[in-house]
Amino acid sequence: MKIWSISNQKGGVGKTTSVVSLGGLLADQGHRVLLVDLDPHGSLTSYFGQDPDGLERSLYHLFFEQRWRNVDYIRDTLKPTSLPNVSMLPATTSLATLERQVSGQDGMGLVLARSLAQLWDDYDYALLDTPPILGVLLVNALAACQQLVIPTQTEHLALKGLERMVHTLKMVMKSQKRELPYTIVPTLFDRRTSASLTSLKEMRRTYQGALWDEAIPVDTRLRDASHEGIFPHQLDPNTRGVRAYRHLLAQLSGEKR
Amino acid sequence: MSGNTDVLMGYFDSLLTTVDEDPRKAIVSDLLAGAAAQAPEEEYKPVATDTIALGMRVIPLKPPLKVNAVAINRITALRLLHVVQTIPPSRLKLHVLSCCAGVLDV
Ligand SMILES: Nc1ncnc2c1ncn2[C@@H]1O[C@H](COP(=O)(O)OP(=O)(O)OP(=O)(O)O)[C@@H](O)[C@H]1O
Ligand SMILES: [Mg+2]
Numbered sequence: 221m222k223i224w225s226i227s228n229q230k231g232g233v234g235k236t237t238s239v240v241s242l243g244g245l246l247a248d249q250g251h252r253v254l255l256v257d258l259d260p261h262g263s264l265t266s267y268f269g270q271d272p273d274g275l276e277r278s279l280y281h282l283f284f285e286q287r288w289r290n291v292d293y294i295r296d297t298l299k300p301t302s303l304p305n306v307s308m309l310p311a312t313t314s315l316a317t318l319e320r321q322v323s324g325q326d327g328m329g330l331v332l333a334r335s336l337a338q339l340w341d342d343y344d345y346a347l348l349d350t351p352p353i354l355g356v357l358l359v360n361a362l363a364a365c366q367q368l369v370i371p372t373q374t375e376h377l378a379l380k381g382l383e384r385m386v387h388t389l390k391m392v393m394k395s396q397k398r399e400l401p402y403t404i405v406p407t408l409f410d411r412r413t414s415a416s417l418t419s420l421k422e423m424r425r426t427y428q429g430a431l432w433d434e435a436i437p438v439d440t441r442l443r444d445a446s447h448e449g450i451f452p453h454q455l456d457p458n459t460r461g462v463r464a465y466r467h468l469l470a471q472l473s474g475e476k477r
Numbered sequence: 478m479s480g481n482t483d484v485l486m487g488y489f490d491s492l493l494t495t496v497d498e499d500p501r502k503a504i505v506s507d508l509l510a511g512a513a514a515q516a517p518e519e520e521y522k523p524v525a526t527d528t529i530a531l532g533m534r535v536i537p538l539k540p541p542l543k544v545n546a547v548a549i550n551r552i553t554a555l556r557l558l559h560v561v562q563t564i565p566p567s568r569l570k571l572h573v574l575s576c577c578a579g580v581l582d583v
Contacts, residue, residue, distance in 0.1 A: 394489075
């Protein structure tokens with residue numbers, strides 16, 4: 221199983237949209253995909269028609285009584301999506317209380333890694349959608365993944381968020397004594413606005429090696445897909461947004477380097 | 478900035494530390510660490526053996542529980558019999574077998 225975390229400590233930069241778009245395209249290539257919602261808001265969970273306030277089980281429950289050890293329990297917690305080869309580990313609102321409950325306990329940053337290890341042969345890819353806050357959930361995602369994707373909105377304020385995210389990543393790598401490759405992905409790009417152009421330039425200057433050399437454009441079809449609860453490529457396989465995500469996927473999966 | 482980084486590093490280190498997975502194992506290894514260092518108490522002396530050719534040694538541990546002591550002793554003896562099956566005939570094996578027989582009252 222390959223595990224990618226899609227994270228940024230800044231909100232509204234296109235994390236959930238990237239998880240859904242990339243996950244859908246991987247499934248379209250025939251891969252078995254698991255999407256994991258680590259956000260107490262449950263945007264990904266709601267995307268596929270589940271209610272984060274109403275579900276009986278979610279990622280939350282894996283943090284207690286060593287339930288991450290029980291593969292049947294984990295499998296029973298998964299929910300379907302609009303494609304048969306994509307499942308989702310949903311979030312519930314209760315995840316918001318996790319920080320208070322477990323963050324003092326050693327090893328609580330490794331629960332997701334261990335849960336995914338139980339599903340190792342069930343899926344080819346796991347994509348992790350994280351909340352825009354530094355906390356036990358984001359640490360779980362960073363500890364579990366082999367590659368980090370950092371969507372960054374092309375606007376000035378977003379650059380600060382990016383800086384914080386990279387700083388967090390470096391500390392987690394130090395704590396885990398390993399290197400974690402990361403790719404910065406400019407999102408919500410609108411070439412008609414000067415804010416988009418100047419912030420992209422600034423990103424190029426600061427993060428050269430780690431920056432994807434294209435950008436995800438603003439595309440309302442991506443929003444339409446989320447209203448329909450289907451993967452963007454199911455709505456329109458050739459819309460600009462989907463085409464851009466297809467290029468990004470080629471880069472991330474090493475087809476294009 | 479660096480004070481802040483220290484606080485965060487402590488947070489990450491704690492969350493990402495690997496803890497002993499089986500709490501029972503942790504109890505046993507704590508008991509062992511204590512017991513191996515000192516001479517056995519008088520009542521357990523007959524059971525203790527020194528390290529012999531097999532590289533094994535019997536170290537009596539005081540079980541942490543007192544409730545259901547008889548049942549626990551019997552279960553432990555049965556488990557021990559199971560383990561002792563796997564070692565070659567020796568003084569140690571005989572010794573363990575006779576201790577188990579005492580507990581199981583056969
Ligand atoms: N390329 C895009 N074009 C148009 N709209 C987009 C694009 N990417 C994301 N959006 C829209 O922007 C909003 C925020 O996107 P999204 O939910 O993916 O961000 P997020 O980083 O997951 O947010 P949060 O931090 O709140 O979880 C959503 O309404 C989404 O539909
Ligand atoms: Mg989101």
